[in-house]
Every structure is written in C-alpha cells, then in structure tokens.
Amino acid sequence: MITTTTGSRSVLVPGTRAPDFTLRSTPDQSVSLSEFRGRPVVLAFYPADWSPVCGDQMALYNEILDEFQEFQAELIGISVDGAWCHDAFARQNKLHFPLLADFEPKGAVARAYGVYDEKDGTCERALFVINPDGIIHWSYVSPIGINPGANGILSALEDLKVQRGTTVAT
C-alpha cells in the first residue's frame, strides 16, 4: 500500500473511523456516508469529471458494479465538481452509481480524508474501502495520472468478507 502526505495532512489509514459527510448527489438530493452503515462502502475520490480518455476510472467502475454488488458494497465517486456537472457527466457516461460534489466548502471531505491536492485544487485519485461499521479497511492513493483500476478494491472487499466471516464464526 502507498500512503502519501498531502501538505500537512496524511491519508487516512486502515483502522481509522471514516469521517462522516453529507454531500449533494444531484442538484436537489444529498447523500450521507452514515446511510450506508451495515454495508461496505467504496469511496473513489478522483480529480475531475470529463476525463478525456476511454479509460476513465468512473466508466470502468460502472462496468463492474455487479461485482461490487456481490459484496453488497456501495460505490460512491467524489470530486470537487458541482452537482450539475456530475449530473451531465453521469448522464453522458450512463453511470449507475452516485457521484458526490465536494464543492462547498470546496474539497472539505477530501481534506478530511487527507486526499486533497492543494496545488491543483482537486481531489487526488484515492480509494477507500470502508467496512460495515464505518471503519476504513483499506486505502490507496494512485499517482494522479494513473487510473488505479479496480483490482485493489476487489481484493480489499474479498479480504473484508473473509475477515468478517471469521469474526462472525468465532
């Protein structure tokens, strides 16, 4: 795992309680992290909507939602783009999961997770898998230009499932 320091803040590491937040998912709806308690949550911070490549990270995740669902996991994308921008981006790419707007105050949630890029004013490419109790199980920050893909997320969800299975059995 790569952990990096963003300014004076560090990326939140496994074992840390995931800071709760409420952000707009559409111009007239909001989503809170705490709504998903009881299920794993995948938080995918990314720099911006409208990445100009077919290898767009969100488009990739959109194609494998059924695999996240096998783990009952909820996928959430977060960037500093506004809700109207997300709306247009999600419609264009037929995304079937929520994109949250870390827009006002800008980047506040990314800062809370230690993944705000002060220089560019965007979120870093950072992934968090949060367990059903709201504790961070896995985190990863990708070099900004490199789409991290989904393998790390799926491995973390598998690992979480095994761990939880063991916990329940004993």
Place this chain on the structure above:
Amino acid sequence: MIKSLTLPDPDRDHIVGSANGLIKLLEYGDYECPFCGEAYAIIKEIQRRLGDDLLFAFRNFPLTNVHPHSEHAAEAAEAAGAQENFWGMHDILFENQAALDDENLAAYAAELGLDETRLIREVTASVYGPRIREDFKSGVRGGVNGTPAFFINGERYDGTRDLEHLLDALTPQSA
C-alpha cells in the same frame, strides 16, 4: 496468479504469431474505442516488424455503457472465431469503427464468407457473452484500467502507445 491473468493462454485465447514467440503481447480492447482503433494500426506494424518473435493475443474489454455497439461487436468477433475467422472479423471491426450495428456485422460476416445467419443468431442470443465476461473479469483482476490495455510478457505497459515506444518496450526482451 496475477501473471497468468496477463499472459496469453494459447489454449484459450485468440492468438496470432508463433506460439513459441519470445515476446508475448496481450491486448485488452474494445472494438468501439477510438484509442483501440489507433492502436490497431500500430499493432499491425509491430506484427510485421517482429514477425515470428511475437505472439499476440486479444481479449475483450467492452465498455458497454460508453460504447453501445461494443458488446455485439465483440460477440461478432467471437462468433466469427467459432467459424475459424476471428482475426478476419477483428480486423474488419477495427477498420470500420463507425459502422458497428447489427446490419454492418452481418455484412462483414458475408464479406468474410462466413455463415452470416448463424453469426447473427449467435450474436443475438449472446452465445459468447459468458466468454466475453470472462475476458473482462480477468482484465479487471489483472489490472486493466482502461482500453486499450497492453501486457508485455505479463507486465502492464503504461507507456506511450505509439510505434516507437511500443517497439522499444517489446524488443529488449527479445534478445
């Protein structure tokens, strides 16, 4: 375990070139992706230059929400493969990326001298859907993060996808 996901498997994959080729190039691609279309011409040139040193394999990675024709195009290539002409269809699809609806697919099948009725029936029934999904899943677990994705001897290639850089990455390992 990761390596097996990212190395061509001659028993399963569509491969071209020498099975004993020293350089193994695996592509995960989408017939409707313009970047894959650009890469197609480059791969052709690489195949020409490297000849028997190269083993090239193609696996499907259709981004179906972004590219509405990509799934049927992938199925058409697989269906052509069942009639022993995967690569013929593969090439026609990449050479005609703007014309990939079902009527086009039937026309390409006819052009290749295939049984077009059978091909369209198999595409419509999604006979090769599970295989395409298997390709896709192997890509996700192997580290594919977009299309085209290239693996050279099992390692993901993250460099520039032009002829010069790809050849550079491919040739030192042939020594």
